[in-house]
Amino acid sequence: xxxxxxxxxxxxxxxxxxxxxxxxxxxxxxxxxxxxxxxxxxxxxxxxxxxxxxxxxxxxxxxxxxxxxxxxxxxxxxxxxxxxxxxxxxxxxxxxxxxxxxxxxxxxxxxxxxxxxxxxxxxxxxxxxxxxxxxxxxxxxxxxxxxxxxxxxxxxxxxxxxxxxxxxxxxxxxxxxxxxxxxxxxxxxxxxxxxxxxxxxxxxxxxxxxxxxxxxxxxxxxxxxxxxxxxxxxxxxxxxxxxxxxxxxxxxxxxxxxxxxxxxxxxxxxxxxxxxxxxxxxxxxxxxxxxxxxxxxxxxxxxxxxxxxxxxxxxxxxxxxxxxxxxxxxxxxxxxxxxxxxxxxxxxxxxxxxxxxxxxxxxxxxxxxxxxxxxxxxxxxxxxxxxxxxxxxxxxxxxxxxxxxxxxxxxxxxxxxxxxxxxxxxxxxxxxxxxxxxxxxxxxxxxxxxxxxxxxxxxxxxxxxxxxxxxxxxxx
Numbered sequence: 337x338x339x340x341x342x343x344x345x346x347x348x349x350x351x352x353x354x355x356x357x358x359x360x361x362x363x364x365x366x367x368x369x370x371x372x373x374x375x376x377x378x379x380x381x382x383x384x385x386x387x388x389x390x391x392x393x394x395x396x397x398x399x400x401x402x403x404x405x406x407x408x409x410x411x412x413x414x415x416x417x418x419x420x421x422x423x424x425x426x427x428x429x430x431x432x433x434x435x436x437x438x439x440x441x442x443x444x445x446x447x448x449x450x451x452x453x454x455x456x457x458x459x460x461x462x463x464x465x466x467x468x469x470x471x472x473x474x475x476x477x478x479x480x481x482x483x484x485x486x487x488x489x490x491x492x493x494x495x496x497x498x499x500x501x502x503x504x505x506x507x508x509x510x511x512x513x514x515x516x517x518x519x520x521x522x523x524x525x526x527x528x529x530x531x532x533x534x535x536x537x538x539x540x541x542x543x544x545x546x547x548x549x550x551x552x553x554x555x556x557x558x559x560x561x562x563x564x565x566x567x568x569x570x571x572x573x574x575x576x577x578x579x580x581x582x583x584x585x586x587x588x589x590x591x592x593x594x595x596x597x598x599x600x601x602x603x604x605x606x607x608x609x610x611x612x613x614x615x616x617x618x619x620x621x622x623x624x625x626x627x628x629x630x631x632x633x634x635x636x637x638x639x640x641x642x643x644x645x646x647x648x649x650x651x652x653x654x655x656x657x658x659x660x661x662x663x664x665x666x667x668x669x670x671x672x673x674x675x676x677x678x679x680x681x682x683x684x685x686x687x688x689x690x691x692x693x694x695x696x697x698x699x700x701x702x703x704x705x706x707x708x709x710x711x712x713x714x715x716x717x718x719x720x721x722x723x724x725x726x727x728x729x730x731x732x733x734x735x736x737x738x739x740x741x742x743x744x745x746x747x748x749x750x751x752x753x754x755x756x757x758x759x760x761x762x763x764x765x766x767x768x769x770x771x772x773x774x775x776x777x778x779x780x781x782x783x784x785x786x787x788x789x790x791x792x793x794x795x796x797x798x799x800x801x802x803x804x805x806x807x808x809x810x811x812x
Contacts, residue, residue: 347419347501352419352421362505364405364429365432368407370443372645373401374685377398379398380495381495382493384492390469400415400685402415414428459517479523482561483565485527486525487524496517497514514639517539517540518538520556522535523560532753534739537779537781538779540635579714580802581705581715581717585776588698589735591795593733594731597728599659601662610729611662616660625652628653631649635695636794661677665689683790699798700772710746710747713746720737720738722738723735731763733761736756757807758805759805767805770801771799
């Protein structure tokens with residue numbers, strides 16, 4: 337049971353005999369319910385070109401391991417940046433303290449897979465340092481030349497390559513190579529003393545060369561500039577309850593935050609989610625089907641295997657409005673008597689895994705977006721979201737719209753600024769009145785925080801019409 341690779345083991349590269357590591361892990365896990373040795377090697381770089389100059393450039397490399405022993409609902413965890421037999425031995429002795437007084441039977445290991453989403457791509461080696469700086473300078477100059485109202489341009493580029501190996505209690509050694517790249521452009525425009533901004537980013541699990549072609553970054557410049565110029569003409573947003581149409585793609589972040597976290601296994605096992613104990617119940621309007629899928633090649637949230645070694649898969653969470661499942665790591669699955677879904681994720685070797693989303697979205701329907709807008713007497717069309725806040729226990733959310741328009745008598749009339757959407761995820765799902773035929777994923781920009789850990793994710797949805805949302809505004 338392994339993800340096949342011809343590359344040398346990280347343990348062997350650190351002069352650790354894999355058989356000795358297996359023996360130390362096996363002793364630590366004797367009498368425990370589960371656990372693993374997670375070994376990681378990573379390197380990353382980041383460039384920021386701002387105000388017409390290279391403002392920062394950084395490179396970071398790290399390696400280390402984490403060893404976990406799971407006994408019931410308790411987990412012992414020890415990690416170190418030194419990969420050696422002695423360090424693994426010390427970690428095993430420390431983590432094993434979690435099983436004192438516990439007599440468990442080791443859970444069956446993850447199912448086997450021959451899948452491999454990525455090769456040995458390395459975004460950091462795709463071009464030289466000087467070439468990347470020259471590219472950022474070219475993007476900056478091109479953006480400034482596009483319109484005389486451009487007052488400021490900021491361009492950033494980030495890339496990383498992670499190699500992880502997971503040694504299981506059954507002796508299986510699993511390996512995954514995880515490239516990740518992203519390019520982001522932000523443009524500020526000015527007219528008559530008023531300044532507004534727009535931004536566009538794109539990325540995914542591939543080398544830089546996929547995202548730095550002229551066609552790609554030209555599109556990002558045009559989109560960032562378009563948003564900025566729209567906001568330059570925006571009026572203050574009125575407040576009140578109204579129907580809202582959400583555009584496709586990145587707006588799926590509302591689904592991710594207001595609903596997705598509430599469908600993670602640990603929150604439901606502990607009864608702290610608004611969806612706890614509701615399997616089989618209607619939780620959304622008919623036609624609403626929500627999924628999480630970490631097996632999509634190239635997507636930002638995709639992995640060949642999760643951080644416990646379980647192959648990623650497509651998990652249906654809500655089907656035609658009925659709650660049918662949750663996202664599980666091995667612990668939540670075992671304690672709830674269910675199967676792991678490949679959703680165990682950790683920020684790095686220094687963190688324990690927990691149930692997390694990968695690429696989460698809602699399936700498309702059949703209604704054109706123009707029909708949704710035409711159906712509104714007075715409402716808001718939100719084309720793009722910014723940040724937001726959510727309470728996991730009840731799903732209450734507040735999201736800022738970075739690009740939004742008033743809709744009056746079925747027509748878009750004016751862009752607005754200062755619009756926020758206020759509501760709660762469970763109620764919002766029941767108020768989905770129309771589902772668009774234009775599903776799209778976000779362009780590859782998402783990061784998700786939970787329990788002090790951040791991991792890359794993807795979101796997606798079609799256009800949606802939601803009735804009776806509270807819109808916060810700045811118009812008085």
